[in-house]
Amino acid sequence: MTALAALFVRDVRLAIRVGGGGGIGVLFFLIVVTLMPFAIGPDLALLGRIGPAILWLGALLASLLTLDRLLAMDQEDGSLDLMLTGRSPLELAVAAKALAHWLTTGLPLVIAAPLLGLFLNLDLGSSGAVALTLLAGTPALTFIGLIGAALSVTLRRGGLLLAVLVMPLTVPVLIFGVAASNAALVGPLPFGTPFTILCALTLISIVVGTFAAATALRHGME
Amino acid sequence: MTALAALFVRDVRLAIRVGGGGGIGVLFFLIVVTLMPFAIGPDLALLGRIGPAILWLGALLASLLTLDRLLAMDQEDGSLDLMLTGRSPLELAVAAKALAHWLTTGLPLVIAAPLLGLFLNLDLGSSGAVALTLLAGTPALTFIGLIGAALSVTLRRGGLLLAVLVMPLTVPVLIFGVAASNAALVGPLPFGTPFTILCALTLISIVVGTFAAATALRHGME
Amino acid sequence: MNLGPHAPFIVAAYGIATFVIGALIAWVMLDHRAQLRALDDLELRGVTRRSDRAPEKTA
Amino acid sequence: MPIIDLANPTRFLRFAERALPWLAGLTLLAFAAGLNLTLGAPDDYQQGATVKIMFIHVPSAWLGMGIWALMTIAALGTLVWRHPLADVAAKAAAPVGAAFTLLCLVTGSLWGRPMWGAYWVWDARLTSVLVLFLMYLGVMALWRTVDDPARAGRAAAILTLVGAINLPIIKFSVDWWNTLHQPASVLRLAGPSIHPSILIPLLAMTLAFVLLFLALHLAAMRNEILRRRVRSLMMMQAQTAPGSGS
Amino acid sequence: MRLLGTQLVCVRGGRQVFAGLDFDVGAGEALVVTGRNGAGKSSLLRMIAGFVRTAGGLLELRHGDPELTLPEQAHYLGHQDALKPSLSVAENLDFWARYLGAEAPGRDGLEAVGLGAVAALPAAYLSAGQRRRLSIARLVAVQRPLWLLDEPTSALDRAAQETLAGLMRAHLAGGGLIVAAAHGPIGLADTKELRLEEAP
Amino acid sequence: MRLLGTQLVCVRGGRQVFAGLDFDVGAGEALVVTGRNGAGKSSLLRMIAGFVRTAGGLLELRHGDPELTLPEQAHYLGHQDALKPSLSVAENLDFWARYLGAEAPGRDGLEAVGLGAVAALPAAYLSAGQRRRLSIARLVAVQRPLWLLDEPTSALDRAAQETLAGLMRAHLAGGGLIVAAAHGPIGLADTKELRLEEAP
Numbered sequence A, B: 001m002t003a004l005a006a007l008f009v010r011d012v013r014l015a016i017r018v019g020g021g022g023g024i025g026v027l028f029f030l031i032v033v034t035l036m037p038f039a040i041g042p043d044l045a046l047l048g049r050i051g052p053a054i055l056w057l058g059a060l061l062a063s064l065l066t067l068d069r070l071l072a073m074d075q076e077d078g079s080l081d082l083m084l085t086g087r088s089p090l091e092l093a094v095a096a097k098a099l100a101h102w103l104t105t106g107l108p109l110v111i112a113a114p115l116l117g118l119f120l121n122l123d124l125g126s127s128g129a130v131a132l133t134l135l136a137g138t139p140a141l142t143f144i145g146l147i148g149a150a151l152s153v154t155l156r157r158g159g160l161l162l163a164v165l166v167m168p169l170t171v172p173v174l175i176f177g178v179a180a181s182n183a184a185l186v187g188p189l190p191f192g193t194p195f196t197i198l199c200a201l202t203l204i205s206i207v208v209g210t211f212a213a214a215t216a217l218r219h220g221m222e
Numbered sequence C: 001m002n003l004g005p006h007a008p009f010i011v012a013a014y015g016i017a018t019f020v021i022g023a024l025i026a027w028v029m030l031d032h033r034a035q036l037r038a039l040d041d042l043e044l045r046g047v048t049r050r051s052d053r054a055p056e057k058t059a
Numbered sequence D: 001m002p003i004i005d006l007a008n009p010t011r012f013l014r015f016a017e018r019a020l021p022w023l024a025g026l027t028l029l030a031f032a033a034g035l036n037l038t039l040g041a042p043d044d045y046q047q048g049a050t051v052k053i054m055f056i057h058v059p060s061a062w063l064g065m066g067i068w069a070l071m072t073i074a075a076l077g078t079l080v081w082r083h084p085l086a087d088v089a090a091k092a093a094a095p096v097g098a099a100f101t102l103l104c105l106v107t108g109s110l111w112g113r114p115m116w117g118a119y120w121v122w123d124a125r126l127t128s129v130l131v132l133f134l135m136y137l138g139v140m141a142l143w144r145t146v147d148d149p150a151r152a153g154r155a156a157a158i159l160t161l162v163g164a165i166n167l168p169i170i171k172f173s174v175d176w177w178n179t180l181h182q183p184a185s186v187l188r189l190a191g192p193s194i195h196p197s198i199l200i201p202l203l204a205m206t207l208a209f210v211l212l213f214l215a216l217h218l219a220a221m222r223n224e225i226l227r228r229r230v231r232s233l234m235m236m237q238a239q240t241a242p243g244s245g246s
Numbered sequence E, F: 001m002r003l004l005g006t007q008l009v010c011v012r013g014g015r016q017v018f019a020g021l022d023f024d025v026g027a028g029e030a031l032v033v034t035g036r037n038g039a040g041k042s043s044l045l046r047m048i049a050g051f052v053r054t055a056g057g058l059l060e061l062r063h064g065d066p067e068l069t070l071p072e073q074a075h076y077l078g079h080q081d082a083l084k085p086s087l088s089v090a091e092n093l094d095f096w097a098r099y100l101g102a103e104a105p106g107r108d109g110l111e112a113v114g115l116g117a118v119a120a121l122p123a124a125y126l127s128a129g130q131r132r133r134l135s136i137a138r139l140v141a142v143q144r145p146l147w148l149l150d151e152p153t154s155a156l157d158r159a160a161q162e163t164l165a166g167l168m169r170a171h172l173a174g175g176g177l178i179v180a181a182a183h184g185p186i187g188l189a190d191t192k193e194l195r196l197e198e199a200p
């Protein structure tokens, strides 16, 4: 377990030193939120209605586009080779990396959501609900993206291709994430139903993503 | 001139081989547009109204997030060193790279815009107008991003943090791009005013981006 | 035959289907020819086919 | 190593050469019969003659989904049993599957215009089929951008397996979304209410489409095997060429 | 302990690199793999380390720890240094020591390779030879019986080459195994040699 | 032609690497820079190539092309190979030849370093020595008077080391200049030596 903890700590440290942490994600969302009124016009009701959807879309894009570097960098400098000679199962190692990624890109977004909700004219309760859906759902995005990251390592390909490969898989997460947010904001459906499904999707993604990524890495090493 | 042409061709080739080609760019935006109704709900009128904003946001994300690799990869493998011993001015070399990047990520979006318009229930004229704003505006995103890319190369630690500081510069481009699109779609403002400003912003960005990036690289070499 | 007021849509559907299926058939046939030509090319240059060199594949 | 060991594929090639003409003939016969029945089918009392679009729309839809299911089995063949023909089958099936899915989308759109007044509506079924189409394109792009077939095969297999989760989602998302937005026009004809006078031509056309797929798939697999043979010969040539050392 | 390779076949990128390769290294023995550029030396080491799949033949470590796989008992030192430029020298070594199984990583490894003075610098500041030394420190920080060294002396100065030779001698004396790829002498007295010939 | 360094000072990452360094290389001469790991050999080469700024002293190339700067008349061969894995061997060389100023790049360079047979392979498939050979082919593909070589023999097998020595001899015979950093012999008979001592 200390091996995995070491990996997790290293990745968080790297993200903070190199990438400036979750700063880029939060800033991006600030810009999105600032921009939306220009696109829609100053219709506050409408803004509140599509706000969660926009936040979710942004989270999705930001996760997928940054994820392909997660494993590729470790491959380029030989770290991935050495990781394979470690004694922790590759599945757990890969999961530790994904967790570190989520902590540094997904979580800042969750934390910023209530603030952004203020800009979008949401009351505090609703903002909290949206943040909750993001908290429950963004790990799924990370772990689905992990599959793409592993494939991009084995193929020595990156960029948009991998985003394209895994994006269709994120559709259900997006649907239920937004559905749960909207349920909390405007009703009439209960919040619980889509939220439960969202949580289930996240659990499934964590399992499937971890195993698929480890399998891809094992089959793709050279 | 052949030196710059060679650089341009190499970068386009790399983008096509590594990222899967211009087709992938189109596919990426197709997926973004496909995801939107899942997030917002299939309200065609609303989709049409915020469609241009979403396209612009997607373009911004795709540009900025892929751009920081543009120069960083060249630095990691030593290409940037050798480029400095070349006989073409660094400004032009950097501009050639940015152009190649735009051709492989920005242009596909412009080309796909009319098709995407179809999905968003726009008529052909409006689709054309949106495509036109993208054609005029996406180069600005690339060249502004170029500054961030150069900074992230020269400042190994916290480089991306500075790239984040560049992002606010893209806000005016987004605002006028979306404004021009909306003017074409729904009025009541004339299309020409924001469009002219957009073009001016692009020209300024090209000049400033090129010089700023080259200066940053020159001062940051080690 | 009377296809009613929406004849263009029906005709277009069948037309496009014919075209797509035709394109698939053309793709398969042209690809076949291209591969055969590449194999002939290689044979001309003296690269022998694997199946003609029996001993190697017992390993 | 599928590229190195083409022993079985050689036998497969011989089989394909022999089977293809028969399969092609059968397909032609089935289409002749199916189209003949189609011409004789009565118009629907609500949809008029546009119901004729169904005879290509529905078989395409079924094939589009069925081919992904087939690719899923092939993916298991690649990863679990390491069958040398499995990734050949998967690669050959993808473009055909994409084409049928495209046909489903296009004919559906052409049907939708007179029925719903729009070519495209963001209905669950339409969108999920579009997602299927995009995944086909993704897999094809993956095959196209990676030059080493063994490598590409394993990666595509993993993607296909993961993507198979999408098949039930395509099926069931209708229900989730119906509760939210979509008018029930798609489902109006569905179910046991289909009259035999329409059902029989539909089944005949479906048979013809399946035969067509089998023929195309067999031919595409043959092409793929030949392509790999060309590649491995070229590799061998690069290796044995004079002066490869120093 | 005994590392045995029998009739190994290696295929990379669809091309056969070598075939029918046999070798045998016992405890306290060092095997030096030689051959022209592209002969497959690195490929062989990567195969032993488990990164490249065998296309035929058998590879086994006899009398090793039965709970662990072959790669888990090996140290691989390749051309890439697996260092993160933004982490400090000590942090880099610490991470690998922990990840590869050391209980409490100390700074002895750094002192042994003469990097004690730069422990706090980011790895980005290291010279080529210093990077290499840092990789070598990994071998000392975690005990593993089999060392796979790919051109270990490259970029090292005389002093560091001698340090490395000393470490290797100590490892062999303790019953360790070494398989090294090299174009010249690696500083060990009696070694077995495995010469990879021209591909067929 | 004459490369002159007077009282050079080098500072990297805020730390002084060397100071008061003098050297002088004439046409047809080779200067070998030696010293322990971290002494500043690579830093000196990178300074001459214009990548590292001088913190003091003067660096000049006398009787060179007056229209060109010093870096524009130099070939730099460093530890990194500047190769793109997804481009083929020939494409990689072609690009650098064109970019660095060759009119019509041919395949002679590849043949000269023994890579003719793998010209069509992606560079990702190359072994360490083959990558190095490809970098060396650049020196031949474009004519430049000053060669800056950082440990040029690393990863090369005997045959390739001799090829490289032959290329260097030919370059010197044609009036070229070479500054090379090395830990051992580089295969040239009479060379000047510049020994970088312990930093203060």
Ligand code: HEM
Residues within 6 Å of the ligand: D054, D057, D058, D061, D062, D104, D105, D106, D107, D108, D109, D111, D112, D113, D115, D125, D126, D127, D129, D130, D185, D186, D189, D190, D191
């Ligand atoms: C682009 C638009 C469309 C797409 C992507 C599409 C997709 C599909 C799919 C995937 C199926 C197979 C469903 C299954 O087997 O469960 C299907 C079946 C069917 N579609 Fe469409 N469809 C479209 C438009 C339409 C339109 C406009 C109509 C008629 C108004 C229509 C009528 C039908 C019918 C009658 C079936 C057969 C259902 C059954 O008996 O199981 N479709 N379509």
Ligand SMILES: Nc1ncnc2c1ncn2[C@@H]1O[C@H](COP(=O)(O)OP(=O)(O)OP(=O)(O)O)[C@@H](O)[C@H]1O
Residues within 6 Å of the ligand: B222, E124, E125, E126, E127, E128, E129, E130, E155, E157, F012, F013, F014, F017, F035, F036, F037, F038, F039, F040, F041, F042, F043, F044, F181
């Ligand atoms: N990018 C850098 N930033 C800061 N300091 C650096 C950088 N690169 C090297 N240094 C420092 O400069 C000094 C000299 O490094 P240099 O690479 O020139 O050594 P070298 O003589 O080439 O050593 P080697 O034999 O290991 O290649 C070292 O102390 C090193 O830590």
Ligand SMILES: Nc1ncnc2c1ncn2[C@@H]1O[C@H](COP(=O)(O)OP(=O)(O)OP(=O)(O)O)[C@@H](O)[C@H]1O
Residues within 6 Å of the ligand: A222, E012, E013, E017, E035, E036, E037, E038, E039, E040, E041, E042, E043, E044, E181, F124, F125, F126, F127, F128, F129, F130, F155, F157
């Ligand atoms: N990642 C790879 N993919 C495909 N082929 C590869 C790969 N790496 C190496 N090869 C090929 O395998 C063969 C052996 O390479 P390897 O790196 O084992 O050689 P080597 O003996 O270590 O050479 P060197 O002395 O140059 O290090 C070469 O022909 C090379 O082109």
Ligand SMILES: [Mg+2]
Residues within 6 Å of the ligand: E041, E042, E043, E150, E181, F127, F128, F129
């Ligand atoms: Mg090697």
Ligand SMILES: [Mg+2]
Residues within 6 Å of the ligand: E127, E128, E129, F041, F042, F043, F150, F181
């Ligand atoms: Mg050095």
